[in-house]
Amino acid sequence: TRPAIAWIGLGIMGSPMSENLIKAGYSVTGFTLEQDKLDRLAAAGGTAAPSIAEAVRDADVIITMVPASPHVEAISYGPEGILENARQGALLIDMSSITPQTSIDLAKAAKDKGIRVLDAPVSGGEAGAVEAVLSIMVGGEQADFDIAKPIFDALGKTIVLCGPHGSGQTVKAANQLIVAVNIQACAEAVVFLEKSGVDLAAALDVLNGGLAGSTVLTRKKDNFLSRDFKPGFRIDLHHKDMGIVTDAARNVGAALPVGAVVAQLVASLRAQGDGGLDHSALLRAVERLSGA
Ligand code: NAD
Numbered sequence: 001t002r003p004a005i006a007w008i009g010l011g012i013m014g015s016p017m018s019e020n021l022i023k024a025g026y027s028v029t030g031f032t033l034e035q036d037k038l039d040r041l042a043a044a045g046g047t048a049a050p051s052i053a054e055a056v057r058d059a060d061v062i063i064t065m066v067p068a069s070p071h072v073e074a075i076s077y078g079p080e081g082i083l084e085n086a087r088q089g090a091l092l093i094d095m096s097s098i099t100p101q102t103s104i105d106l107a108k109a110a111k112d113k114g115i116r117v118l119d120a121p122v123s124g125g126e127a128g129a130v131e132a133v134l135s136i137m138v139g140g141e142q143a144d145f146d147i148a149k150p151i152f153d154a155l156g157k158t159i160v161l162c163g164p165h166g167s168g169q170t171v172k173a174a175n176q177l178i179v180a181v182n183i184q185a186c187a188e189a190v191v192f193l194e195k196s197g198v199d200l201a202a203a204l205d206v207l208n209g210g211l212a213g214s215t216v217l218t219r220k221k222d223n224f225l226s227r228d229f230k231p232g233f234r235i236d237l238h239h240k241d242m243g244i245v246t247d248a249a250r251n252v253g254a255a256l257p258v259g260a261v262v263a264q265l266v267a268s269l270r271a272q273g274d275g276g277l278d279h280s281a282l283l284r285a286v287e288r289l290s291g292a
Contacts, residue, residue: 002026003060005151008052008075008082009096010037012231013122014065016129017095017155019044024154031055053085061151062086064094068240069102076106088114093148095136097121097176097237099244100166103139107165116144119165121172122156123179125219125233133157137175139167173248176241180262180279182216187283190224191290201225223280232278239266239275 002025007018010032018028018041028046031054032038038048049055052075056062062082066072072094076082082092092115094103103119110117118140128134134156138145145161152159162171189212193203204224208217223229242263249256265285274281286292 003091003147003151004029004058006030006049006056006059006062006086007041007046008032008055008062008064009066009071010034010041011065011067012126012233013095013129015040016126017065017134018046018063020129020132020154021151022046026151026154029055029059051080052082053080056082056086056090059086059090061148062090062092063151064092064096066096067237068096069098072096072098072102072106077109083110083113083115086113086115089116091116091118091144091147093118093120093151095120095122097172097241097244098169100139100169100173100248103169104166107140116141117165118144118148119168120148120152121168123172123175124156126231127219128156135175136160137162137168137171139163139165139169169244170248173241173245176238177245177256177259179216180238180242180266180282181258182214183220183279183282184262184265184286186214186217186220186224187280187286190283191286191292195290195292220278220280223278224283227283229274229277229281229284231276232280234275235266235269235277235279235281236275238279239263239270242266 005026005028007028007030010030022028022045029049030041030046031049031052042048107117118138120136120138122134122136124134132155135158136152136156138161162168193200204221246263269285
């Protein structure tokens with residue numbers, strides 16, 4: 001029989017991901033802060049719980065998908081948290097993108113309670129979540145990965161155990177560095193092309209067929225063309241991730257000269273009130289710099 005799943009955090013990613021587990025035949029009991037998301041889970045065939053404690057009590061596997069390290073700590077620790085209320089032997093899979101150190105500390109605290117942990121952040125965006133084609137980068141022990149693998153298979157396509165606890169988060173930090181720099185490069189090209197009077201849609205099509213082509217260019221092309229920056233992946237979250245990768249790289253003595261500049265542009269977009277927009281809004285930062 002399939003493990004009973006508890007899902008904490010039903011946002012842009014958590015809602016479609018948990019629904020994919022329901023479609024695959026898992027029973028899912030969820031908790032999140034917004035009532036409309038709880039209603040959506042129930043409508044999809046899941047069970048809405050009134051609290052984290054209630055959601056996790058009978059679960060074999062607990063999956064969390066919340067914004068950042070402080071949220072993971074808030075839902076995991078304390079009398080109302082996951083570690084205090086999950087049963088011994090449960091597997092906690094945190095799929096949020098957080099600092100590697102938070103994942104390492106969580107695994108240690110959970111071990112004392114007889115709870116096993118994997119860090120399993122994802123890439124592929126909202127579309128990847130909806131279509132169950134996410135890339136899932138996992139840190140933890142092989143035996144736990146093996147238990148989680150059928151669940152991951154219902155959520156994603158590329159699923160890799162990267163190393164011990166925290167490794168999934170380190171790989172995700174690298175992912176966010178690459179994505180931000182890639183979006184920035186595309187945004188600079190868009191402003192350059194438009195100021196040059198070239199047809200932008202045609203240019204992006206042909207660019208995408210060559211070495212300049214990328215998943216970013218494919219997925220964000222419509223955002224660039226229409227200037228519709230509805231998220232998607234919010235600037236606020238990418239700001240958090242640029243902080244994670246900058247810190248983690250400094251800790252190991254890796255230089256990120258271009259990443260550091262893009263981190264500043266993300267921070268400046270946020271400071272100008274654009275934190276709620278999709279990260280393709282880096283185009284706005286370049287436009288402002290170019291007086292466009
Ligand atoms: P979101 O803000 O849409 O959703 C977060 C959810 O967490 C919300 O539903 C909120 O209710 C819930 N939450 C927060 N605190 C809680 C608490 N104390 N108890 C219960 N629920 C709580 O964010 P998202 O876009 O779904 O992103 C979630 C994570 O996935 C982030 O770490 C993000 O970096 C990562 N991620 C997002 C994307 C994307 O494209 N959106 C892609 C890959 C990874």
